[in-house]
Amino acid sequence: MKPERLERRCPRLGGDVSFAYCCTCEADKRPCFKVLDCWWERFDVVTYMKARLSPEAFEKLSARRPPPNKVASLVDLIRQAQERTSTD
């Protein structure tokens, strides 16, 4: 089976998602920051992502991995929302 069709339960959403979703679910169709964490047991996801991402994008992915803490990021989310609504 192609990796894109594999499914697993997403720990962030609480439901099943395909690997294809994990590869494109973030802004600008970037992969989920947890994609390496979630899929390494099923197949060689590191090699897969290295082959499909630019070196810069892979470096960003591999350096940017943990689940975001909603509380600590709240202040920043407010700032971002204020910027969006002031220019909308």
Added chain:
Amino acid sequence: MKPKSIILPKDEIPRKWYNILADIKMNPPLGPDGNPVSPDMLAPVFPMNLIEQEVSSERWIEIPDPVLDVLSIWRPAPLTRATAFEKALGTPAKIYYKNEGMSPPGSHKPNTAVPQAYYNKVFGIENITTETGAGQWGSALSFACSQYGLTCKVFMVRISFDQKPYRKSMMQAWGGKCIASPSNETKAGRDALAKDPNTPGSLGIAISEAVEAAVGDTSGKTRYSLGSVLNHVMLHQTIIGLEAKRQLEIAGEYPDIVIGCAGGGSNFAGLAFPFVLDKINGKAIDIYPVEPKACPSMTRAPFAYDHGDTAGYTPLLPMHSLGHNFVPAPIHAGGLRYHGMAPTVSQLINEGLISPKSVGQMESYKAGVLWARTEGFIPAPETNNALAQVVAEAEKAKQEGKEKTIVFTFSGHGLLDLGAYEKYFAGELSDFSLADADIEESTKILENYPKPENIKSV
């Protein structure tokens, strides 16, 4: 028939929450400039009465009557002795549990959703927004808002929205408006849809939409709500432990061990903090927050300032952390995947007042299934982590021949999460555990960050 549960009379429901900030000293959260984050920075999303609770150091905070009126739909929650589970384990330990699965949405989450809705209401707020993944928090908040006549707008990630229509129906039944995210209601949503009209969405976009919907309402009548980690959330949950203490008193018991699963920390804090107060005052009691072995944020991580986000531009918070570039091994445990624990819980660990434990995924599901086959209730996946620690302590009591009293929180039922059980029964789950070398590697990034002062409160 011998009664299993201790039912607290309605007129004995706790009238005050316990605020642990009165009894411990905390390192403040730091902003990007290295200065402490001030409470008013949260004013665009929370009403001031909740922000006051967030920073209050008053030990006891009165629970308003209109909040008690709603909580009394299912509270006081029963404290039940798990006699069949004890028998199956062959343990001399006495095992009691607070059943938080009895609430209308089936978890502990409405313990804070209800007061949050109330305080918004009296502050003059008419609308509350939030985001939800699987829909549990969205359901709890919809229920709470319906009780006070507030509108509740829940941004639910599109892929979950499509997969779980019954979650939307739950929210609708309580009057909540569940919107698939990205939506056309916010700039964040419109931007995402412009890039891809068929996008399945993400949690990041849903959070951005919920915050924007609150911040962008120029009438000032809309705020945002969060169901975990913050101090006022922990405060509201202490009704669990305060009830339990009274119920144990009626039973003529005092626990040797208190156990709760800990993700963001709120259900653990709810049961444990009132017992932490006793421990501060000299009681001999062991208090265990439990986390998955494969993703330890408490059991093997250093106490340090760390960013809450991955990019590293959000405030530095003192917490037990594996470093913001940590990659945990995969595990099915619902909400138990934060890399940083609630700051108050981290502080109690640092002071040695509570002792974190970790459990394997397989032993958790094994304990959960034994529970279902003895005590009847099917536990939520994260509740199984607490149950696995209960089993470990019960077996230890058996080996030692000691009649220990154990109390834990049954944080919620698993009836809306049976897919995880299906995978367990199909043999599709397995255990992973970090080697010490992995831990050392992942925490190297924290070496250059400021170290929180090692404050001792007692």
